[in-house]
Amino acid sequence: MTALLATICLILISIIVVQIGKVTELAGKIRGEEEYQEQLNKRQANYSLLFMVLFLVATIASALYYKNSMLWYGPNEAASEHGSSLDSIFNITLFFTGIVFILTQILLFYFAWKYRGEKGRKALYMPHDNRLEVVWTVIPAVVMTFLVVGGLDAWNEVMADVDPGEEYIEIEGTGYQFAWHLRYPGPDGKLGARDYKLITATNPLGQDWTDPKNLDDFHPSEIYLPVGKKVRVRITARDVLHNFYLPHFRVKMDAVPGMPTYFVFTPKITTEEYRRKLGALDLNGQPKYPEWHEPVDPSDPESPKRYEAFDFELACAELCGKGHYAMRRVVRIVSEGEYEDWLSKQQSYYESAIKGTDDDPYKTEETSEEPAVSETPAEAPGGAETE
Amino acid sequence: MANVETKPVVHEEDLLIEEYGYDDHFHEHHHGDKYQSNFITTYIFSQDHKMIAKQFLITGMFWAIIGAAMSLIFRLQLGFPEENMAWIKPLLGKWITVNESGVGSLAPEFYYALVTMHGTILVFFVLTAGLSGTFSNLLIPLQLGARDMASPFLNMLSYWFFFLSGTIMFLSLFLNTGPFAGGWTAYPPLSALPQASSGSGAGMTLWLLSLVFFVVSVLLGGINYITTVLNLRTKGMSMWRMPLTIWAFFVTAILGLLSFPVLVSAFLLVMFDRGLGTSFFLSEIFIGGQALDHVGGSPILYQHLFWFLGHPEVYIIILPAMGLVSEVLSVHARKPIFGYKAMVYSILAIGFLSFIVWAHHMFMSGVNPFIANFFVIFTLIIAVPSAVKVFNWIATLYGGNIRFTAASLFGIGFVSMFISGGLTGIFLGNSAIDIQLHDTYFVVAHFHIVMGVAAFFGMFAGIYNWYPKMFGRFMNETLGKIHFWGTIIGAYAVFWPMHYLGMAGVPRRYYRFDSFAAFGQFDLMNQFITIAAIVTFGFQVLFVINFFYSIWKGKKMTTRNPWGATTLEWTTPIRPGHGNWPGKLPTVQRWAYDYGKDGQEFIPQIQPLGKDEKEGH
Amino acid sequence: MNVTVAKTDYRRSKIHPKKFALLVACAGIMMMFAAFTSAYIVRQAAGNWLEFRLPDLFYVSTGVILLSSISLHSSYLAFTRGNTRIYRLLLAATLILGLAFVVLQYKGWQALAAIGVELTTNPSGSFVYVISGVHAAHVLGGIAALILAILHAFLLQHRITPARKLRFEMTLIYWHFVDFLWVYLLLFFTLQ
Ligand code: HEM
Ligand SMILES: [Cu+2]
Numbered sequence A: 001m002t003a004l005l006a007t008i009c010l011i012l013i014s015i016i017v018v019q020i021g022k023v024t025e026l027a028g029k030i031r032g033e034e035e036y037q038e039q040l041n042k043r044q045a046n047y048s049l050l051f052m053v054l055f056l057v058a059t060i061a062s063a064l065y066y067k068n069s070m071l072w073y074g075p076n077e078a079a080s081e082h083g084s085s086l087d088s089i090f091n092i093t094l095f096f097t098g099i100v101f102i103l104t105q106i107l108l109f110y111f112a113w114k115y116r117g118e119k120g121r122k123a124l125y126m127p128h129d130n131r132l133e134v135v136w137t138v139i140p141a142v143v144m145t146f147l148v149v150g151g152l153d154a155w156n157e158v159m160a161d162v163d164p165g166e167e168y169i170e171i172e173g174t175g176y177q178f179a180w181h182l183r184y185p186g187p188d189g190k191l192g193a194r195d196y197k198l199i200t201a202t203n204p205l206g207q208d209w210t211d212p213k214n215l216d217d218f219h220p221s222e223i224y225l226p227v228g229k230k231v232r233v234r235i236t237a238r239d240v241l242h243n244f245y246l247p248h249f250r251v252k253m254d255a256v257p258g259m260p261t262y263f264v265f266t267p268k269i270t271t272e273e274y275r276r277k278l279g280a281l282d283l284n285g286q287p288k289y290p291e292w293h294e295p296v297d298p299s300d301p302e303s304p305k306r307y308e309a310f311d312f313e314l315a316c317a318e319l320c321g322k323g324h325y326a327m328r329r330v331v332r333i334v335s336e337g338e339y340e341d342w343l344s345k346q347q348s349y350y351e352s353a354i355k356g357t358d359d360d361p362y363k364t365e366e367t368s369e370e371p372a373v374s375e376t377p378a379e380a381p382g383g384a385e386t387e
Numbered sequence B: 001m002a003n004v005e006t007k008p009v010v011h012e013e014d015l016l017i018e019e020y021g022y023d024d025h026f027h028e029h030h031h032g033d034k035y036q037s038n039f040i041t042t043y044i045f046s047q048d049h050k051m052i053a054k055q056f057l058i059t060g061m062f063w064a065i066i067g068a069a070m071s072l073i074f075r076l077q078l079g080f081p082e083e084n085m086a087w088i089k090p091l092l093g094k095w096i097t098v099n100e101s102g103v104g105s106l107a108p109e110f111y112y113a114l115v116t117m118h119g120t121i122l123v124f125f126v127l128t129a130g131l132s133g134t135f136s137n138l139l140i141p142l143q144l145g146a147r148d149m150a151s152p153f154l155n156m157l158s159y160w161f162f163f164l165s166g167t168i169m170f171l172s173l174f175l176n177t178g179p180f181a182g183g184w185t186a187y188p189p190l191s192a193l194p195q196a197s198s199g200s201g202a203g204m205t206l207w208l209l210s211l212v213f214f215v216v217s218v219l220l221g222g223i224n225y226i227t228t229v230l231n232l233r234t235k236g237m238s239m240w241r242m243p244l245t246i247w248a249f250f251v252t253a254i255l256g257l258l259s260f261p262v263l264v265s266a267f268l269l270v271m272f273d274r275g276l277g278t279s280f281f282l283s284e285i286f287i288g289g290q291a292l293d294h295v296g297g298s299p300i301l302y303q304h305l306f307w308f309l310g311h312p313e314v315y316i317i318i319l320p321a322m323g324l325v326s327e328v329l330s331v332h333a334r335k336p337i338f339g340y341k342a343m344v345y346s347i348l349a350i351g352f353l354s355f356i357v358w359a360h361h362m363f364m365s366g367v368n369p370f371i372a373n374f375f376v377i378f379t380l381i382i383a384v385p386s387a388v389k390v391f392n393w394i395a396t397l398y399g400g401n402i403r404f405t406a407a408s409l410f411g412i413g414f415v416s417m418f419i420s421g422g423l424t425g426i427f428l429g430n431s432a433i434d435i436q437l438h439d440t441y442f443v444v445a446h447f448h449i450v451m452g453v454a455a456f457f458g459m460f461a462g463i464y465n466w467y468p469k470m471f472g473r474f475m476n477e478t479l480g481k482i483h484f485w486g487t488i489i490g491a492y493a494v495f496w497p498m499h500y501l502g503m504a505g506v507p508r509r510y511y512r513f514d515s516f517a518a519f520g521q522f523d524l525m526n527q528f529i530t531i532a533a534i535v536t537f538g539f540q541v542l543f544v545i546n547f548f549y550s551i552w553k554g555k556k557m558t559t560r561n562p563w564g565a566t567t568l569e570w571t572t573p574i575r576p577g578h579g580n581w582p583g584k585l586p587t588v589q590r591w592a593y594d595y596g597k598d599g600q601e602f603i604p605q606i607q608p609l610g611k612d613e614k615e616g617h
Numbered sequence C: 001m002n003v004t005v006a007k008t009d010y011r012r013s014k015i016h017p018k019k020f021a022l023l024v025a026c027a028g029i030m031m032m033f034a035a036f037t038s039a040y041i042v043r044q045a046a047g048n049w050l051e052f053r054l055p056d057l058f059y060v061s062t063g064v065i066l067l068s069s070i071s072l073h074s075s076y077l078a079f080t081r082g083n084t085r086i087y088r089l090l091l092a093a094t095l096i097l098g099l100a101f102v103v104l105q106y107k108g109w110q111a112l113a114a115i116g117v118e119l120t121t122n123p124s125g126s127f128v129y130v131i132s133g134v135h136a137a138h139v140l141g142g143i144a145a146l147i148l149a150i151l152h153a154f155l156l157q158h159r160i161t162p163a164r165k166l167r168f169e170m171t172l173i174y175w176h177f178v179d180f181l182w183v184y185l186l187l188f189f190t191l192q
């Protein structure tokens, strides 16, 4: 039935379209081709000019309208130290490309309008102009050089690994279909060895329990990090490609099975502070960003305001299958003290899930003897990890 | 001959060709034109480049409709995720799951299948075969003054391999496990492991098979184009007298020849990993409750191979459009293209550079960040010849006497799109900015505007402009203009807002956005985009109706050279037969852009230079 | 076969369009192998790479295919000089050598497996199988062309027409190409 209706609609539309076409062709015949074309030129040229104006107004207005939802404007300042340098390169690029965009669009449509065909007018014969061409080759080249230098400078700094002697927190994110599994090194500060062949339902990361560094590693369900401390995320994948993506921190890196990658960043603002910024009031006591003062649940005005419920998020940014769109984890940036508090409440995965089971290599017949864990952080010389 | 002109009108072109033309004794070889003897050899297994061009075009249009329809379905999902989709259950069957209350929703597996098919179809079938296949075939022999391609037989094979490829892809849509659903880039391990996604089993097998045949088609075509351009130019047609269209097709064919075989290599290695247990791209994988034996492979290696094709591929798509637009703008502005030589050098530079920028798609893939330095530099260098081309198009309009037709409007629209999308490339090419923008909607906006829409505009400009040469009739101009305004406004409405989504961090390839607070705040914008997409699709229906109606009922072409163009294709009879020129071959006396020179409206390429006339450029 | 390509004496390049097209096609095939060998290098640099010595059989097969190139070329010379017997004989010899090459490659793979390098053992070995396998497929294409040439040689009267000369030359070019390609691959495997 619907198919029939759709077909009938289509046929009707076709007939109308064809009729419009026929009528306009007649008009051309009646008036004489050339004159008719001149009139068309005029009309279309005017449309071009109108389009240009509307288009530029629409782009600029919509940009202003959405400005505060975009990540480097309004309250959405980068939450990591390197983030602001990337954002400023974005803005510099936007400045230059914005100028070029507006100028070229104006010239394009303005010329189209200005030089619309008129009967009896002759076009200018101007096959080339070497000086002009040199100018507009050199200018983009110079601007590009400028952008490249700034960009690469920042890039190489952001992507550098931690220096050997540096103090940092290492955490691990492992993507699998379809979630992130997180691992913290525990008191020894070192992530234990893994082997994918050891993965089982109870050992989701394939940790090798004979490696003492593993015994204190814990698996939280949220990322907790202290503000102002350098973090190195070790990024791995268990099955297919994933991508460890922290939009507010300008962090993004593929998770590749069989090849750990990393990203180093330093959070510079706590979740609480960020919420306060989103909910800030202006001098008159009015919300600076009203959209953040709306309730989370639009149907329930009593629900918390959006800024109160705000959290940093971890997402996946590399297509990994049908559940790709929902690999969410919450990221909480807290003060040093809160972080220590939180750490002390975490129980190692070994303790909670492995100890005393068949998987436990230290399991003895009667009592499970306490293996030498974490009390004295092993001062393992050489690399922080093994794999 | 299939020359339908009835009255023996005397054409100026014929006189010129008779006087200066080159007699290659065409008729003596051509008793009875054995190629056009029956329906099958005329319309189906034709070896005439003009018919093959039409076959590519119409097949391309078929795929464009399918691909666009798919995008509407997944756009509905993105704009209205809660809406009842039960009404397309008759079409999609089990991929629409209906709950107790009768509300149907699109299965995520099939959402990803649609996105993947949409990408594959539009990039390869529509914008590679449908665009370059159509116009290279139509224009290379006609504009160079050749009777046909170097090998009409291989040319025919090229089309039929494309057809076969399309058939296989089409069949994969009906698989029980669904077509391939891992993105048009088909990164392993997702694409290599049937356990990883339902489309990665039989769906991926057919996808690979289809694309291998597609590559064969592209290569057969490309070999022909290159050989024809280098060997079969008519007398006087030096390389520097070729229209920019031909330069563009020529460089496109070279890019295809050098990059598509690399894709086949990558596909072969994937096939080995899939079927024979090798580990080129797979390592240390635990999936479906099982640790696989593969060790030592590198998924990143595949990405290198893929993008070594992938980046040239985007230029394979856009260069023909650039060529068509250069020609169309010049003809309708009644002015020589500005900076012909600079345009040629830009095409060559873009072609060359496109081979050394591929890793800009891989900044965040885990490659050594140090290598990114080279790729950033080369990537941003590419922006320079691109900018030169834009300035030259604008300068071509300057001082012109522009005739507004559907073709020239689409030409102007192309430049506008290319500017908008090219500029966002400068953000993405700068790896520092790409950290944030990679795999977000910003990238989607970038490549749809600069490649998708711009290439379509180039194609439309080409179709409206050369339709009379293909079918001996005109498409309706008014409908063409409505089509243009609807499409440019619609396309910007669809893709411009996506920049904002990307700048807000929204990742691409998400089935729905509300799992994340940060990504789920743009419902209105997503609805707007979806509605704009549906409306824009409506304007394309207008085009399709216009196209098919005009084949039989369009305004008849009464003169040979309706646009007053200088190039050779307009010196052929209104409906040229196989062999293109009934008698002698035209010879070329001047470059292709003598518009408005010495007070003359235009001077055809076959007209000899005046006594002390200096050649154009 | 193709009458629309007129005999155009103004053509700048002396080379026949079909021959030129074949060379262009060879360039495309070359790119495929360039991709394989680059992938090989990139993968090798990443470590976890099994070193092994290529079985000697591959060197024997190289000798065989080199010989076949010589014999085909001589056959071509005999063809142009009108020496029917040598022309036919060497053509047949080339076919036998070509088939021998494929068989030797197959034996080579068996030898590889025998020293413990199976298809799936390590990418270093997998590459050898895949690359030499794809090459062998191209040789099979050449063998098909040779069979056609032999049918022509034995069934038709020996006449040196431009069309037959062209056809022979194209077979020759392609055969030299797959030969050269194998030498490149062998050197690549040995020196890497
Ligand atoms: C001004 C020159 C250009 C530059 C600097 C540039 C740069 C880039 C970069 C860096 C990316 C990767 C973004 C990412 O995934 O994070 C990209 C994506 C893309 N570009 Fe461009 N681009 C330019 C022009 C073009 C043109 C002319 C086309 C096509 C005609 C094009 C088509 C594409 C496509 C299809 C993608 C996305 C592929 C995918 O991931 O599915 N670009 N561009
Ligand atoms: Cu994912």
Ligand SMILES: [Cu+2]
Binding pocket: B310, B311, B314, B357, B358, B360, B361
């Ligand atoms: Cu690219």
